[in-house]
Amino acid sequence: MEAKITESQKRKMTNPVIQFFRFIYLSLKILFIVEGGHGGTRNRE
Amino acid sequence: MSKIVVLGAGISGHVAAAHLRRKLSKQHQIIVVSPNSNYQWIPSNIWVGVGRMKSESILFPLAPLYKRKNIGFIQAKAIEFHPEGDDNTDKPYVTCEYVAGANKGESEKVTYDYLINATGPKLNFEATEGLIPGKNKTYSVCTYTHANHAWKGLSELIQEMKNGKTARILIGTGHGQSTCQGAAFEYILNVEQELRKHKVRDKAEITWISNEYELGDFGMDGMMLSYGKGAMKSSEMVQMVFEERGIKWILGSAVQKVEEGLAHYETLEGEFKTEVFDFAMLIPSFSGHGFKSFDRNGIENTEKLFRGFMIVDADYTKKPYEEWSVQDWPETYQNPSYDNIFAPGIAFAPPHAISKPRVSKNGTPISPAPPRTGMPSGITAKLVADNIIDMIKHNNKKLNHKGSLGNMGAACIASAGFGMMDGSGVSITTFPIVPDYKKYPDTQGRKLGKTFGEIGLAGHWLKLALHYAFIYKAKMKPFWWLIPE
Numbered sequence A: 001m002e003a004k005i006t007e008s009q010k011r012k013m014t015n016p017v018i019q020f021f022r023f024i025y026l027s028l029k030i031l032f033i034v035e036g037g038h039g040g041t042r043n044r045e
Numbered sequence B: 001m002s003k004i005v006v007l008g009a010g011i012s013g014h015v016a017a018a019h020l021r022r023k024l025s026k027q028h029q030i031i032v033v034s035p036n037s038n039y040q041w042i043p044s045n046i047w048v049g050v051g052r053m054k055s056e057s058i059l060f061p062l063a064p065l066y067k068r069k070n071i072g073f074i075q076a077k078a079i080e081f082h083p084e085g086d087d088n089t090d091k092p093y094v095t096c097e098y099v100a101g102a103n104k105g106e107s108e109k110v111t112y113d114y115l116i117n118a119t120g121p122k123l124n125f126e127a128t129e130g131l132i133p134g135k136n137k138t139y140s141v142c143t144y145t146h147a148n149h150a151w152k153g154l155s156e157l158i159q160e161m162k163n164g165k166t167a168r169i170l171i172g173t174g175h176g177q178s179t180c181q182g183a184a185f186e187y188i189l190n191v192e193q194e195l196r197k198h199k200v201r202d203k204a205e206i207t208w209i210s211n212e213y214e215l216g217d218f219g220m221d222g223m224m225l226s227y228g229k230g231a232m233k234s235s236e237m238v239q240m241v242f243e244e245r246g247i248k249w250i251l252g253s254a255v256q257k258v259e260e261g262l263a264h265y266e267t268l269e270g271e272f273k274t275e276v277f278d279f280a281m282l283i284p285s286f287s288g289h290g291f292k293s294f295d296r297n298g299i300e301n302t303e304k305l306f307r308g309f310m311i312v313d314a315d316y317t318k319k320p321y322e323e324w325s326v327q328d329w330p331e332t333y334q335n336p337s338y339d340n341i342f343a344p345g346i347a348f349a350p351p352h353a354i355s356k357p358r359v360s361k362n363g364t365p366i367s368p369a370p371p372r373t374g375m376p377s378g379i380t381a382k383l384v385a386d387n388i389i390d391m392i393k394h395n396n397k398k399l400n401h402k403g404s405l406g407n408m409g410a411a412c413i414a415s416a417g418f419g420m421m422d423g424s425g426v427s428i429t430t431f432p433i434v435p436d437y438k439k440y441p442d443t444q445g446r447k448l449g450k451t452f453g454e455i456g457l458a459g460h461w462l463k464l465a466l467h468y469a470f471i472y473k474a475k476m477k478p479f480w481w482l483i484p485e
């Protein structure tokens, strides 16, 4: 459990330009995961 | 003509009613029964609780919308279920009690052909002595009224801190089996940021108290997340965030009694301890509403419909944690005794928890109940609506629309502070929601990549975008149905 937020990570997390592209990326990724389909589990085995 | 009655106008009830209305012709009747006159977008209560949003911006009145959309609305609460009718009527019905207007206090039999029970949870504050929102310096953000109280309490404390007071803030779960840790996680980070904005952060000790065994369990048995170019456990991620924000934590604890500024709790080690606070936000346990059901002859048959929450097509056989599987989780949310009754969202009885159950040395259960967040609530409501539509249109008893929490993804965009330029969010997605340890044995039951975590300003924008998108959708504005659940 040694993970720490480094200064350079912190700069990326707060940089509006980088974050704008992360926003687009995250929106699409979440759309893909949530809309990627769902179904049952019982007939697949 | 079919009559579909939807109990509850929260995320799942409203989604179901909206889809039914859109896809069924006017000859079919859709009626929503709910005690609250407003729709509220609950996830944004976090921001109401830190004074960054007014409750008016997260709610709107249901009656005018339903009138415009030709959805019937009864402002009442369901009390009793009569799924076989009674001596006087063959039609199944629900007894509802009006909570407003001229008929307040009167009850009515609301008959149905199909019933969707989307009544969500009862916020069971009574299960923890002294845990009363707005009393004993404890607050809640579970409803907009609670969140308003919370902000009032917090802003008064901030004023006192500006005058030199040092304060202790306690946020987390208020019962050994509470769920919804995610909401408390968001709130603690927002409160922390608010104190920084008001320049009183150095005057406060902020502590997370939770029934989780590890940080980042979230009632979902924790997660292995893709993070940056590698992978990270959710426990590590939350620890990293708490350390960064100077937040302390107490884990494996069951708050059992609250007195003015004191939270008494039991730990997994069996010790009884007390935490002192000036402001606390503790999520209560959730329970069913205590509904009763009766057969045609008036004999109680509640056990056919409820085990706390509503019984659906889950496998409720008691088994140890090691034998739990995704197949235990429901797929259609249909009651096995009455095939015209469904329960999406939080209203259905889960087969068991998701997190490993634990008891203290004294035998007290201390582990989270399973959460059912907004996205799965919406998705399960939509698939229930689609199955009912198939039943009505094609007389199809076979339910083709399925969605197990063991085969469904969800996103949890946790606000970590409000602000267009200085806000932050912890974006987490999981697939599946219920871990499938057989399918993904090496990654804690989840698919890496589809299960990921990210921290940054983009998370705040995303949560804000979702706020506006889901309120737009809930208001059923043009093309609302294009916005996914």
Ligand SMILES: Cc1cc2nc3c(=O)[nH]c(=O)nc-3n(C[C@H](O)[C@H](O)[C@H](O)COP(=O)(O)OP(=O)(O)OC[C@H]3O[C@@H](n4cnc5c(N)ncnc54)[C@H](O)[C@@H]3O)c2cc1C
Residues within 6 Å of the ligand: B007, B008, B009, B010, B011, B012, B013, B033, B034, B035, B036, B042, B043, B044, B045, B046, B076, B077, B078, B079, B118, B119, B120, B121, B141, B142, B143, B180, B183, B289, B344, B345, B346, B347, B372, B373, B374, B375, B377, B411, B412, B413, B414
């Ligand atoms: C503070 C907070 C923050 C959250 N943040 C997020 C988040 O960021 N993302 C996320 O995905 N999820 C979040 N959630 C969880 C999300 O709000 C729930 O998953 C969702 O509201 C569940 O929807 P539901 O329709 O099943 O229940 P509810 O939304 O609770 O709706 C239940 C409805 O039933 C009505 N009702 C109650 N009793 C009766 C009765 N007797 N008769 C008729 N109607 C009745 C209620 O008035 C209400 O309209 C959060 C929850 C909280 C408390």
